[in-house]
Amino acid sequence: MNAAVPRPTLDALLRLPPYQAYSYSYPHKTAYRALPAPRALREVWADEARDALFLYLHIPFCPYRCGFCNLFALAKPNDDAVERYLDQLGVQLAVTVDALDGPRFARVALGGGTPSYLTTPQLQRLFAMLRRHGIDPRALPSGMEVSPDTVDAEKMALCREAGIDRVSMGIQSFSDAEVRALVRPQQRDEVERAVAAIRAQGFPTLNLDLIYGIAGQSVDSFVASIDSALAFAPEELYLYPLYVRPLTGLGRMAGRDGRARFALQAEPQDDRPALYRAGRDRLLAAGYTQVSMRMFRATHAPAGDAGPAYCCQDDGMVGIGCGARSYTRGLHYASEYGVSRHSVAEILAHHLALTADDFAQVRHGFALDGDEQRRRYAIQSLLVKPGLDLDAWRARFGSGPFDDLPQLSALEPLGLARRDGALLALTDDGFARADTIGPWLASPTVAARMAEHAPR
Ligand SMILES: C[S@@+](CC[C@H](N)C(=O)[O-])C[C@H]1O[C@@H](n2cnc3c(N)ncnc32)[C@H](O)[C@@H]1O
Numbered sequence: 001m002n003a004a005v006p007r008p009t010l011d012a013l014l015r016l017p018p019y020q021a022y023s024y025s026y027p028h029k030t031a032y033r034a035l036p037a038p039r040a041l042r043e044v045w046a047d048e049a050r051d052a053l054f055l056y057l058h059i060p061f062c063p064y065r066c067g068f069c070n071l072f073a074l075a076k077p078n079d080d081a082v083e084r085y086l087d088q089l090g091v092q093l094a095v096t097v098d099a100l101d102g103p104r105f106a107r108v109a110l111g112g113g114t115p116s117y118l119t120t121p122q123l124q125r126l127f128a129m130l131r132r133h134g135i136d137p138r139a140l141p142s143g144m145e146v147s148p149d150t151v152d153a154e155k156m157a158l159c160r161e162a163g164i165d166r167v168s169m170g171i172q173s174f175s176d177a178e179v180r181a182l183v184r185p186q187q188r189d190e191v192e193r194a195v196a197a198i199r200a201q202g203f204p205t206l207n208l209d210l211i212y213g214i215a216g217q218s219v220d221s222f223v224a225s226i227d228s229a230l231a232f233a234p235e236e237l238y239l240y241p242l243y244v245r246p247l248t249g250l251g252r253m254a255g256r257d258g259r260a261r262f263a264l265q266a267e268p269q270d271d272r273p274a275l276y277r278a279g280r281d282r283l284l285a286a287g288y289t290q291v292s293m294r295m296f297r298a299t300h301a302p303a304g305d306a307g308p309a310y311c312c313q314d315d316g317m318v319g320i321g322c323g324a325r326s327y328t329r330g331l332h333y334a335s336e337y338g339v340s341r342h343s344v345a346e347i348l349a350h351h352l353a354l355t356a357d358d359f360a361q362v363r364h365g366f367a368l369d370g371d372e373q374r375r376r377y378a379i380q381s382l383l384v385k386p387g388l389d390l391d392a393w394r395a396r397f398g399s400g401p402f403d404d405l406p407q408l409s410a411l412e413p414l415g416l417a418r419r420d421g422a423l424l425a426l427t428d429d430g431f432a433r434a435d436t437i438g439p440w441l442a443s444p445t446v447a448a449r450m451a452e453h454a455p456r
């Protein structure tokens with residue numbers, strides 16, 4: 001690892017296209033490595049607060065592999081593997097609850113992949129497993145990710161009854177040609193049927209995901225997709241700029257014959273900035289509030305849950321399942337990360353063979369020293385409204401943010417952030433450049449590790 005690689009200045013980065021990397025969590029999992037020696041789970045959590053943790057269960061299965069997707073997920077697994085995976089979730093959860101001495105959870109999420117890929121009996125099994133450990137989603141904010149084709153009335157009734165109150169569904173686009181360009185086999189009537197099934201159960205929060213930057217998409221067609229989504233009055237909408245990543249379906253096509261419009265790095269004629277502005281303006285005009293570059297919340301969204309569901313600057317996340325990450329203050333850890341079908345299948349096969357003793361050890365992750373903890377705090381709070389609370393930083397770290405991370409002083413003169421009392425908050429221009437500011441705040445060590453990471 002070469003920690004001495006010079007980091008580009010913000011000025012230099014601002015001359016490049018804005019979409020440099022999505023900093024939804026810091027450090028990125030491509031910066032994780034095998035730890036010098038395995039560490040006991042019990043010891044890793046010993047000094048952490050364990051009374052308000054976030055429990056994340058990862059279901060890495062999908063009915064198909066979308067061309068844009070680089071999430072840790074396997075399409076069309078065999079039935080035995082899914083059952084065996086649920087067995088392993090039970091083993092890992094039992095080992096974790098024991099090692100953390102009866103942790104208390106304040107929030108639960110089923111993420112993926114596509115958790116609704118599970119059958120009704122498998123979902124029943126999953127919720128029963130949680131309840132056996134005293135985890136009752138009915139008593140906590142609890143979310144799950146679904147895709148339109150895997151939603152049905154029976155599953156949604158079960159999930160609502162079990163306590164799920166936020167359902168997040170990927171749609172990406174309402175245009176048949178655009179979902180084809182994303183290599184996602186999705187029919188528009190399937191989307192309408194799925195939303196109706198979700199709404200029929202009265203989930204308090206429905207989130208819908210759309211993507212911009214798709215081959216053949218125009219400002220008009222993107223705004224038309226937003227309007228179609230608005231017709232469902234979702235409590236939240238995420239607008240994702242398309243990233244074409246190595247080893248995804250689109251990444252392979254771009255490498256092979258240039259059929260995809262975007263190369264692996266954004267091209268100069270990239271029109272995602274114009275699409276972003278049009279999408280944001282449309283949602284603001286419809287009365288939505290912008291929470292981050294990607295996230296928008298409706299005024300009718302339930303109060304008291306103001307923050308992106310998977311992104312809080314506080315640590316204390318317990319990830320269960322292959323591909324799930326866990327965060328303590330000083331250590332982030334997860335299984336290895338892969339994108340290609342071969343790698344995901346290999347990592348999953350390894351996971352299915354782990355014993356309870358294996359789950360009691362941490363082997364792969366990233367240790368955060370004081371500087372990395374400050375960078376994480378800056379990235380996780382600055383890129384989201386209301387912004388970075390300077391007093392909260394001092395209370396947490398015992399020192400001033402601009403002394404600790406002098407880079408932060410560069411934002412205001414460039415018009416990307418503004419001081420508002422004790423807050424450092426991004427301006428509109430700052431939000432538009434969130435995917436530049438996040439990677440710019442990464443440490444030289446994290447940047448070097450990410451650059452060295454060989455996609456697999
Ligand atoms: C776990 S998926 C959503 C749930 C479900 N599996 C589905 O596809 O409907 C999370 C979301 O991340 C977004 N996403 C994933 N990869 C992306 C990429 N390369 N570029 C832009 N958005 C991406 C998509 O909008 C997707 O809906």
Ligand code: SF4
Nearest residue numbers: 062065066069073113
């Ligand atoms: S976008 Fe969703 S359904 Fe498609 S491969 Fe990724 S996780 Fe699976």
